[in-house]
Amino acid sequence: MRAYAFPMVRGALTALALVCMSRFAAADPNDLVLSRLATRMVDKSGQTIGVVGENLEFRALTSQLGVVLAPHLLTPADTLGFAGFQFDVDVSQTTIDSKQPYWRALAGSPDPSGTMGLANGPLMLRTIGVFARKGMWFPLPSFEIGAGAVHLVDSTTWTGQVYAKFGLHEGYHDLPIPSLAVRGAVSRMMNQRELDLTVASVDVTISKHFGIGGTWRFDPFVGGDLLMIIPRSEVIDATPNVDPLQMGNQMDTNNNFVFQDQATIFRERILVGAKFQYYVLQLTIEAQFALAGKSVDDRIGTSAACQPNSTTSNCDAKDIAAAQTTLSVSAGFDF
Numbered sequence: 352m353r354a355y356a357f358p359m360v361r362g363a364l365t366a367l368a369l370v371c372m373s374r375f376a377a378a379d380p381n382d383l384v385l386s387r388l389a390t391r392m393v394d395k396s397g398q399t400i401g402v403v404g405e406n407l408e409f410r411a412l413t414s415q416l417g418v419v420l421a422p423h424l425l426t427p428a429d430t431l432g433f434a435g436f437q438f439d440v441d442v443s444q445t446t447i448d449s450k451q452p453y454w455r456a457l458a459g460s461p462d463p464s465g466t467m468g469l470a471n472g473p474l475m476l477r478t479i480g481v482f483a484r485k486g487m488w489f490p491l492p493s494f495e496i497g498a499g500a501v502h503l504v505d506s507t508t509w510t511g512q513v514y515a516k517f518g519l520h521e522g523y524h525d526l527p528i529p530s531l532a533v534r535g536a537v538s539r540m541m542n543q544r545e546l547d548l549t550v551a552s553v554d555v556t557i558s559k560h561f562g563i564g565g566t567w568r569f570d571p572f573v574g575g576d577l578l579m580i581i582p583r584s585e586v587i588d589a590t591p592n593v594d595p596l597q598m599g600n601q602m603d604t605n606n607n608f609v610f611q612d613q614a615t616i617f618r619e620r621i622l623v624g625a626k627f628q629y630y631v632l633q634l635t636i637e638a639q640f641a642l643a644g645k646s647v648d649d650r651i652g653t654s655a656a657c658q659p660n661s662t663t664s665n666c667d668a669k670d671i672a673a674a675q676t677t678l679s680v681s682a683g684f685d686f
Contacts, residue, residue, distance in 0.1 A: 379458060379459075379505060379506050379507050380457060380458055380459020380472065380505050380506075381457055381458070381459065381472065381476060381503055381504070381505040381506035381508070382457075382458040382506045382507055382508065382543065383456050383457070383458065383543050383545055383546055384456055384457075384458050384463070384545075385404075385409070385456055385545045385546060385584070385587050385610070386545075386587050386588060386589045386590075386591060387455050387456050387460075387463050387464075387465070388404065388405045388408045388409055388412065388453060388455075388456050388610075389402050389403060389404050389405060389587070389589050389608065390402070390403045390405060390660050390661060390662055391589065392662065399589065399590055399606050401606070402589040402606050402607075402608045403608070403661065403662055403663060403664055404584070404587075404608055404609065404610040404611070404664060405453075405657075405659070405660065405661060406610065406611065406613065406648065406657045406661070406664055406666065406668040407453075407657035407658065407659060407661065407666075407668045407669070407671065408452065408453035408456075408659070409453075409582070409584070409610045409613070409668070410582075410613055410616065410644075410648060410668045410669070410670050410671075410672075411451065411453045411644070411670060411671045411672045412453040412454065412456055413546070413548060413580060413582035413616065414580060414616045414618065414644045414670045414672035415447050415448065415454075415672045415673075415675060416447075416548065417548060417550045417578065417580030417582070417616060417618070418445060418578065418580075418618055418620075418641045418672075418675045418677070419445045419447065419476045419478065419503070419675075419677075420478070420501065420503065420508075420510050420538055420540055420548065420550060421538055421550045421552060421578050421580075421618075421620075422512050422514060422536035422537070422538050422550070422552050423441065423443060423637065423639070423677070423679050424534070424554060424556060424572075424574060424576070424622055424624070424637060424639075425439075425441060425624065425635045425637050425679055425681045426484070426495075426516070426556075426572075426626065426635070427530065427556065427558035427560070427570035427571075427572040427626050428518060428521060428529070428530035428531055428532035428556040428557055428558040428572060428574075429518065429521045429522070429530045429532070429558060429560060429570065430486050430493050430494065430495040430516060430517075430518045430521065430532070431484060431485065431486035431495055431685070432486045433486050433487060433488035433492075434486065435485070435486035435685070435686065436483070436484070436485050436486070436685075436686045437482075437483070437484040437485075437633070437683060437684065437685045437686070438481075438482070438483050438484075438683050438684050439481075439482055439484075439633070439635075439681045439682060439683025439684070440479070440480070440481055440482075440681070440682060440683060441478075441479070441480045441481075441482060441499075441501070441679060441680070441681045442477070442478070442479050442480075442679070442680050442681075443477065443478045443479075443480075443677055443678065443679040443680075444475045444476070444477045444478075444677070444678055445475060445476055445477075445478075445675055445676070445677040446474060446475050446675050446676050446677075447472070447473075447474065447475065447476055447675065448672070448673045449470045449471050449472045449473060449474055450468070450469075450470050450471070451471075451673075452465035452471075452659070453465075454471035454472055455471045456471075457471050457472045459472060459505075460472060476503060476504070477503075477504040477505075478501050478502060478503055478504060479501070479502050479504060480499050480500060480501035480502065480512070481499050481500060482497055482498070482499030482512075482681075482683075483497065483498060483499065484496070484497035485497070491517060493517060493518030493519075493521055493532075494515070494516070494517055494518075495515070495516040495517075495518075496513070496514065496515050496516075497513065497514050497516075498511075498512065498513045498514075499511075499512050500512070501538070507542045507543075508540060508541070508542050508543055509540075509541045509542050510538045510539060510540050510541065511538070511539050511541065512536065512537065512538045512539075513536065513537055514534055514535065514536035514537070515534065515535055515536075516532055516533070516534040517532060517533055517534070518530065518531070518532045519531045519532060519533060524560040524562070529557045529558060529559045530557070530558050530559065530560070531555070531556070531557055532555070532556050532558075533553070533554070533555050533556075534552075534553070534554050534556065534576075535551070535552070535553050536551070536552045536554075537549065537550070537551050537552075538550040538551075538552075544585060545584070545585050545587050546582065546583070546584060546585065547582070547583040547584075547585065548580070548581070548582050548583075549580075549581045549583075550578060550579070550580050550581075551578070551579040551581070552576050552577065552578050552579070553576060553577050553579075554574050554575065554576030554577075554620075554622075555574055555575060555576070556572055556573070556574035557572065557573055557574065558570050558571060558572035558573075559571060559572075566629060566630065567627070567628070567629050568626075568627075568628045569625065569626075569627055569628075570625065570626040570628075571623075571624070571625040572623070572624055572625065572626070573622065573623045573624075574621075574622050574623075575619065575620065575621050575622065576619075576620050576622070577617065577618075577619055577620075578616075578617065578618040578619070578620060578641070579615050579616070579617060580615065580616035580617075580618065581615055581616075582610075582613060582616070583612060584609045584610035584611075584612075585609065586607050586608075586609055587607065587608055587609060587610075588606075588607055589606045589607065589608055590603055590606050593606075610664075611664050613648040613668065614646070614647070614648045614649065615646070616644065616646050616670055617644075617646045618641050618642065618644055618672075619641070619642045620639050620640065620641045620642070621639070621640045621642075622637060622638065622639045622640075623637070623638055624636055624637030624638065624679075628685055631684050631685055631686055632682075632683075632684065632685075633681075633682070633683055633684070633685040634680070634681070634682050635679075635680070635681040635682075636678075636679070636680050636681075637677075637678075637679045637680075637681075638676070638677070638678055638679075639676065639677040639678075639679070640674065640675075640676055640677075641674060641675040641676075641677070642674055643672060643673050643674045644670030644671065644672035644673075645669070645670060646669075646670045647667055647668070647669045647670070648667060648668040648669075649667050650665060650666065650667055652665070653665050653666060653667065654667065655667065656668075656669065657669070
């Protein structure tokens, strides 16, 4: 069966690439337009003379987007074993608070000014990804590594993801003792020219293996993890419809801006799931609940809280992102 594994992997990757390449030629409503999250100061003639990034909205947006693109667990605590290999395709959907004005940064928002009170996008963002996981015997026994790529549907956004898992206690399947593992993972967003987003996670998982009829296996698991979301702004053109190369527009580049680097955003998640396996076929389902954001970007020299439509970036931005729920399904081959 192993001889057929790699042709199947190549075929699945090719199919996914063709599907996603077809999206590149179409509209991408879930891409980002961060220039919408800015306060513009104008002169008496209506010309923009200064731009200030809205730190409050930027922090909330990247907090919720970070949860959407964060690594998913989708494995029980037991590792694959040093000879084990798993390939799977994952599909997830995560709720977002699309009625909040900071989601007007979506390219497809019907309310780009954020003043009409409309939903700026769907209530959930969906992702599809492919992953390869391999059991290892080094640097420690009961070690597992994995890597994959995840695409945000209806966008040009991809993330590269890697993880490493260490089984602290596993293998005692005949005893009423659960398996325990810790894992570290990183997700790095790509293809969004205005934003760099990195999401790191550390989680602890408990699971229990049950054999059914000698052919089926059932592994329910629960766990919790801590997300560390690190957003970094690139240079943003606040007036994309103005050509600075035309006569009279030479000073327009002064309206370019960046969001100031913010302190790491922390989000906590609780997860529950189960893995079903028959021979080499596996199906894993998982539900995650991310608690509401509460971290603060505490600026030196000020105690003023950032407000909507602020005209200063020298303020403390609190993460106002609401709680989010993620449902994920993984299907593939476990050799």
